[in-house]
Amino acid sequence: MEQxxxxxxxxxxGHVAxxxxxxxxAMRFLLKALGEKTIIVLPACCWSIIAGPxxxxxxxxxxxxxxxxxxxAVASGVRAALDVKGDTETTVVTWAGDGGTFDIGFQALSGAVERNEDFIYVCYDNEAYMNTGIQRSSSTPYGAWTTTTPGIEWKKLRKKNIVEALVAHRIPYAATANIAFPEDLVRKAKKAKEIKGSRFLHIYSSCPTGWRxxxxxxxKIARMAVQTNIFPLYEVEDGVNYTINYKSKEYPVREYFKLQGRFKHLSDKDLEQIQEMVNEDWQRLLKKA
Amino acid sequence: MAKGKEMMGPPSILIPCSYISTESNKTGAWRFLRPRYEEKTSPCSAACPAGEDIGRIEMLATQGLFKEAWETILWENPFPGVCGRVCYHPCERACNRGEFDEAIAIHTIERFLSDTAARNDFKPVLERLPARKEKIAIIGSGPGGLAGAYFLALLGYGCDVFESMPEPGGVLRWGIPSYRLPLSALRNDVSQIESQGVRIYTGRRITRDLLEDMYGTYDGVFVCCGHSASRSLGIPGENLKGVTNGLDFLRRVREGEIPSVEGLSVIIGGGNTAVDVARSVIRFGGKALIAYRRRRQDMPAFEDEVAMLLDEGVELRELVAPITITEESGEYVLTLGSMKVAGEDTDGRARVERDGDTTEEIRVKRVFKAIGEVAAESWFEPPEKGTDIKILNTCVMVNRPDHPAVVFGGDLTAGFKSVVNAVASGKEAAIALDIVFRKGLDSVDEGLADCMVGDGPAHSMEIHMKGERYKRSSHIVPYEEINTDYFSFTQGITQPRLLRDERLTSFEEVDLKISASVAMRESERCFNCGLCNQCDNCYIYCPDMSVVHDSSIQGRHVDYDYCKGCGICVVECPRNAMSLEEED
Known part of the structure; x- marks a missing residue:
């Protein structure tokens, strides 16, 4: 791992992220784990630009x-083509943002994993449509400012729990990972590589531009998301076996929110409410693990 | 349709296929903040009077590089065996880890490294400058004199040390009991110093005339003969037979004498000498009482030592001052007057004065004076004023046309007397003389300022000799600049000690040694404030692949062609060994 x-x-x-x-x-860590025998399928997202014009x-x-x-769908096709060629070595990875996963790409994703297609679907989650100008997605967390949830109209709906949605498909492997925990991320990517069927990685990826x-x-903020239990690190095998990978320091969520411009309008009362939501989600997760 | 050249085989279907990398985009042009590697000064090293590079010593010890760690101490202090034992370790009070959980046991690790070096008979490989023609005489072989000689030897000078006693070490040899500083530890350090080419002539008491002779044969003289005469109590009965100097008593014990101490001994004073006398008396089977004019918290003796003293059964009487001593049928009557706190002295200790006329009498077998020491001869003292005198931090330099440069140092000129302060004085004297010989008298102030650790007052030989440490910033890293996300709470070590009953019956060393694994675990707790320990976080977290490994000492560099200046590397450096600055 260290190596x-x-x-x-x-x-x-020279990429233009x-x-x-x-x-x-996140991409750098993932490819370090998967190696050169990897094909990336890239639906529209920030990475469509970062990968180069x-x-x-x-x-x-x-x-x-x-x-x-x-x-x-494209990943399913690439996998099928490789199978025809007899290539069993290459790992097919869909690398999608939260828009391409939670919202626009959800149907194709759900269909592919229901068929248990042999590929890894990675969602690098920056919690809004950042590439097109910070529009809210169903991944945008409760309380966040975006250009489509501006001013007092900040988002008052919870973030979709995408891992649970994937787990509901009973896929062989689903896990969360975070760029502030590279060893955990690399371990999970390597583990996913060795598993057959549909694997899902949900990688927390901070966005300085969109999060202000x-x-x-x-x-630092990515690490704080884990330490506050806002983004717990865990994995689920075969849709039922939960493992929590990291015991957080359980900092109050305030510590996470106060660092970010997209939350600066929140009152103490809002933060208390958010703390309760996070506690509730965490307790729910603990029950499953 | 473009042909895939670099990146993949020729496409067989009609889709455009990229064939060059993004490396032609020099994203470094976006940058308005510039990260760079810049090692800084750790607070412990700045607090150490000898300026030891503690952060680096701990780093090397963590890796099991005990010889290298020991050599790193020797850059700045030739007495690791001694200082690992008897130093009051101000470094540990400055340790940033102390704000997180518990300070690193720096002195315990120092002692471990020195013991390890002795056990394995390590021969240090030290940086030294080419030999020079100047010869220096050093008067006194205490910690200051020997440190001065040692550093001068490393700087290329021939050094002769003159000692009046039959063995070198000064107060280390004759004034500190062996349960604190075993002879073997001192001898190891002294022989290491001698192995650097320092010649020590014992049994050579220097008189004023001999000093005059030296002016003709040496190019420089370092007077560092310490304070060996006890300060007088100034009370009636002081010169009775049963009233002796504490320091003389300690010397007799270290000469091998087994003194008779039956009955009650009273020790007057509150410094380490008083404590050492009392604890020695207890070990010989006597009873001891310390009478101190101020309070326990005002005692100059080390806190730990006072705690052990009380544990060993010595009585401590605070706020009492001796008034008279009289002899009565083979015993003595000591009259003590009570004192009261009347404000605070400039050093933060209580100022005391007589509390009315209340007195009490104690019948005692003997009285020891331990209220401090002064120079044994008046000419040991540096002249107080004159245009040819240069007052340095811990030394006084005298430059007269009729004789070579003379530096007075050690206890003679110390604001605070301790072993490590004497080492610091010896180092300052050595560096000052070196500057005089190489660049002339006028460069002394500037030269000394150039080799300060942090804001001083400690000086560094490594910086003076332009070693790696020279490149560091003098900025002292505060706790707030440590990224504590990378550390978790761990308990520090507890110094293992002889049990109380074992201590009472022997002069065996009280502090026991620790194992290599314990030393490594403890040194691993060190934040290494301001120093790169090759953790590679800067490389790992760089979104732009702009931290590039190379074969330099740093092991990596920033590729400014692509670095966008996001600053992640600087924030994620756990120990502030990088800096982020605005682009010009």
Whole structure:
């Protein structure tokens, strides 16, 4: 594990991700874990840009850009083509943002995992449509400002629990991961690689631009999401076996919210309410584990 | 349709396929903040009068590189065996880890490293400058004199140390009991110093005339003969037979004498000498009482020592001052007057004055004076004023046309007397003389300021000799600059000690040694404030692959062609070994 982090680079410098981009870090860790025998299917998302405008590519592995809603379907097709060619070595990965996973790509994703297609679906979650200008998605958390939930109209709906939705499909493997916990992330990606069938990784990827945070705080805030139980690290095998991978320091959620401009309008009362929501979700998860 | 050249085989269907990398985009142009590697100063090293590079010592010890860690101490202090035992370790009070959970047991690790070096007979490989023609005489072989000689030897000078006693060490040899500082520990350090080419002439008492002679044969003289005469009590009966100097008593014990101490001994004073005398008396089977004019918390003796003293059964009487001593049928009557607190002294200790006329009498077998020491001869003292005098931090330098440079140091010029302060004084004297010989007298102030650790007052030989440490910033890393996300609470070690009953019957060393695994675990707790320990977080978290490994000492560099200046590397550095600055 230790070695994996320090060698083999599958990204080129010069990609055009924003300064401090969590999604770039997430991709870097994922490919370090999966290695060069990987094909990336890329529905519309920030990474459609980061991967480079034609004729450039910022990845050292093959990438197929796909339509927004088609991540699950294209990956199924790539897998089928590889199977025809007799290639069992290559891992097919759909790398989608939260829009391409929670919202627009959900149908194709649900269909593919219901068929238990042999691929890894990775959602790097930056909690809004960042690439198009910070529009809210069903992944945007309760309390957040976005350009479509501005001012007092901040989002008053909870974030969709995507891992639970995938677990409900009883896929062989579903896990959360976070860019501030690289060893855990790499371990889960390697584990997913060895499993047959549909695997789902939900990677928390901070977004300095959309979250109104200083770029240097990218990792710090990602770590705080875990330490407050807002984004617990856990994995679920075969839709039933839950394992919580990290015991958090259980900091109050306030510590996480106060660092970010997208939450600056929240009152103490709002934060108390959010704390209760987080506690409730955490207790629910503990019951399952 | 473009042909896949670099990245993949020729596409067989009609879709556009990228064939070049993004490396032609020099995203470094986006940057308005610039991260760079910049090691800084750890608070412990700045608090250490000898300026030891403690953060690095702990780092090396963590890796099991005990010889290298020991050599790193020797850069700045030739007495790790001694200081690991008797130093009052101000470093530990400054330790940032103390704000997190518990300070690192720096002195315990120092002692472990020195014991390990002795056990394995390590021969240090030290940086030294080419030999020079100047020869220096050093008067006194205490910690200050020997440290001065040692550093001068490393700087290329021939050094002769003159000692009046039959063995070197000064107060370390004759004034500190062996249960605190065993002879073997001192001898290991002294022989290491001698192995650097320092010549020690014992049994050579220097008189004023001999000093004059030295002016003709040496290019510099370092006077560091310490304070060996007891300060007088100034009360009637002080010169009775049963009233002796505490320091003389300690010397006789270290010479091997087994003194008769039956009955009650009263020790007057509150410093380490008083405590050492009382604890020695107890060990010889006597009873001891310390009479101190201020309160326990005002005692200059080390806190730990006072706690053990009380544990060993010595009585401590606070706020009493001796008034008279009289002899009565083979015993003595000591009259003590009670004192009261009347404000605070500039050093924060209580100022005391007589509390009315209340007195009490104690019948005692003997009285020890331990209220501090002064220079044995008046000419040991540096001249107080004159245009040819340069007052340094811990030394006084005299430059007269009729004789070579003379530096007075150690206890003679110390604001605070302790072993490590004497080492610091010896180092300052050595560096000052070196600057005089290499660059001239006018450069002394500047040269000394250049090799300070942090804001001083400690000096560093490594910085003076332009070693790696020279590149560090003098910024002292405060606790707030440590990224504590990377550390979890762990308990520090408890110094293992002889049990009370074992202590009472022997002069065996009270503090026991620790194992290598305990030392490594303890040193691993160190934050290594301001120092890169190659954790590689900067590399791991870089979103732009702009931290590139290389073969430099740093092991990596920032590729400014692509670094966007996000600053993650600087924030995620657990120990503030990087800095983020605005681009010009």
């Amino acid at each position: 994996t982090m320090h060698e083999n680079e599958y990204l080129y410098s 924003c300064s401090g981009c969590g999604a770039a870090i 034609y004729p450039q590519s910022s990845l050292k592995v093959p990438v197929i850009h796909s339509a927004f809603e088609a991540g699950g 945070i200083p770029s240097e705080m990218s990792i």
